[in-house]
Amino acid sequence: MYHLPPGVPPAAEDNALECRLRKRLGGFDLDIALTVPGRGVTALFGESGSGKTSLLRLVAGLDRPDAGYIRLGERLLTEVVSRTHVPPHQRHLGIVFQEARLFPHYRVRGNLTYGMPRAARAQFDDLVALLGIGHLLERLPGTLSGGEARRVAIGRALLTQPRLLLLDEPLTGLDGERKRELLHYLVRLTREIDLPVLYVSHDTAEIAAIADHLALIEQGRLTAHGQLDALMMRLDLIERLGGFDAATRLSARVVDHDPAYALTRVVLDDGQTLRIPALDHPPGTPVRLRVGVRDVALAHAMPEGTSYRNGLAVVIDAIEPSTQESSANEVRLTIGHQQLRARLTRQACDEMQLSVGKPMVALIRSVAFDSRF
Ligand SMILES: Nc1ncnc2c1ncn2[C@@H]1O[C@H](COP(=O)(O)OP(=O)(O)OP(=O)(O)O)[C@@H](O)[C@H]1O
Known part of the structure; x- marks a missing residue:
C-alpha cells in the first residue's frame, strides 16, 4: 500500500x-x-x-x-x-x-x-x-x-x-x-x-x-x-x-430574440426575465451578465411610464456604508439564489426607508448589461 x-x-x-x-x-x-x-x-x-x-x-x-x-x-x-x-x-x-x-x-x-x-x-x-x-x-x-x-x-x-x-x-x-x-x-x-x-x-x-x-x-x-x-x-x-x-454578475439563460429591437430575453434561475442587448446565442445558452453597481436603481414598485426595461423582484439582504464613496451605501439584494449589488446614495436609502428584509424592485436599464463575455 x-x-x-x-x-x-x-x-x-x-x-x-x-x-x-x-x-x-x-x-x-x-x-x-x-x-x-x-x-x-x-x-x-x-x-x-x-x-x-x-x-x-x-x-x-x-x-x-x-x-x-x-x-x-x-x-x-x-x-x-x-x-x-x-x-x-x-x-x-x-x-x-x-x-x-x-x-x-x-x-x-x-x-x-x-x-x-x-x-x-x-x-x-x-x-x-x-x-x-x-x-x-x-x-x-x-x-x-x-x-x-x-x-x-x-x-x-x-x-x-x-x-x-x-x-x-x-x-x-x-x-x-x-x-x-x-x-x-x-x-x-x-x-x-x-x-x-x-x-x-x-x-x-x-x-x-x-x-x-x-x-x-x-x-x-x-x-x-x-x-x-x-x-x-x-x-x-x-x-x-x-x-x-464596480459590478456584480448574474447567471442566466437565453430565452428568445427580438430582432426588430435588437434585444434578447434571458431568464434567471428564479424564472424572472430580463431584456438585454441582442446576443448571438441560441435559446438555452447559459450566459453571464455583468451589472454595474451604479446601473441598479431601487423602487418600492415597478414605476409606470418608465424607460427602464427591467424590473426585478428582489429582497434587501444588507446595507452598509460604501468605503468607495462617502455619500453612498452598498446595498446587497437577493434574487432567487443569486445576489446583485447596488450603490445608492445614503440620502435615497434614508428617504425610502430601506431596510434588510424589505422586498423591492431593482430597476436596470437594458443597455447597462455587459454580456460580451
Ligand atoms: N528568483 C527570484 N529571486 C528573487 N525574487 C524573486 C524571484 N522570483 C520572484 N521574485 C519576487 O517575488 C515576488 C513575486 O513575484 P511574481 O512574479 O510571482 O509575482 P506576480 O504576482 O506573478 O506578478 P506579475 O503580475 O507582475 O507577473 C516579486 O517581488 C518578485 O520580485
Whole structure:
C-alpha cells in the first residue's frame, strides 16, 4: 500500500489541486495553502508582484518549494520531506504562458499534434472547431496573429490530455478586439471541457467573464478564496478586489430574440426575465451578465411610464456604508439564489426607508448589461 509522507493528509477531492507550500525568493516569502477545485475555472488574482507566477512555476515543477507539498488528485507532484519531485513533463499539466511558444518551423497542425497521445486523436477535430483554428492548420506560426497563436497554444496544451490546464495571463498583450475574441473562445472552451483550469490574471473584467472560483493572493499569502459570485458580494473585500467593486454578475439563460429591437430575453434561475442587448446565442445558452453597481436603481414598485426595461423582484439582504464613496451605501439584494449589488446614495436609502428584509424592485436599464463575455 502507498503511504503518504508525514504531514500530508489524504486527498479531499478527486481532481483537485492542493498546494500547501512555502518558498523564499530573495526577499519575498511565498506561503500558500490553496485548493483548486477539480471542476471549473479558478482565477488566481493578485497585484503585480503578489506571487502568482512564482506559485505557477512551483505547480508546473519549474521550481521546488522549501517546505510542503503539491498534489493533483491522489498524485503527489512535489513533497519536500520525501524528496518527491515529479518533473514538469510528467505532471500531466497543460500550460499556456503569456507568449505562445510554438515551434516556428512546424505548421499549426504539426504544433498541435506534437506530443499528442493516440487517445487524443478523436478530440482533434472538435477542439480545432471549438478554438476556431481549422483554417490555420497549414500555416506557420510566424504568420499568425497574437490571438490565433495563443488559440493554437491552448489547443496544443489540451491535446496532451492534461489533468489540469494552467493559463498564465493568456490575454495579456492583445489589443481590445483580439482580447475579446480570445476571451469568447476561452469562455466557450472552459464550459465544454471537463477539466479544472487555473487562470492567472489581474484583470477583473476578464475574471468576471470566465471564472467560477477566485483565489486572492496578496504579498505571497492566500487572503480570500471561494466562489467568485460569493466573494464579489463580500462588502469587506470591495477595496481589495479592486475593479470588482464596480459590478456584480448574474447567471442566466437565453430565452428568445427580438430582432426588430435588437434585444434578447434571458431568464434567471428564479424564472424572472430580463431584456438585454441582442446576443448571438441560441435559446438555452447559459450566459453571464455583468451589472454595474451604479446601473441598479431601487423602487418600492415597478414605476409606470418608465424607460427602464427591467424590473426585478428582489429582497434587501444588507446595507452598509460604501468605503468607495462617502455619500453612498452598498446595498446587497437577493434574487432567487443569486445576489446583485447596488450603490445608492445614503440620502435615497434614508428617504425610502430601506431596510434588510424589505422586498423591492431593482430597476436596470437594458443597455447597462455587459454580456460580451
Ligand atoms: N528568483 C527570484 N529571486 C528573487 N525574487 C524573486 C524571484 N522570483 C520572484 N521574485 C519576487 O517575488 C515576488 C513575486 O513575484 P511574481 O512574479 O510571482 O509575482 P506576480 O504576482 O506573478 O506578478 P506579475 O503580475 O507582475 O507577473 C516579486 O517581488 C518578485 O520580485
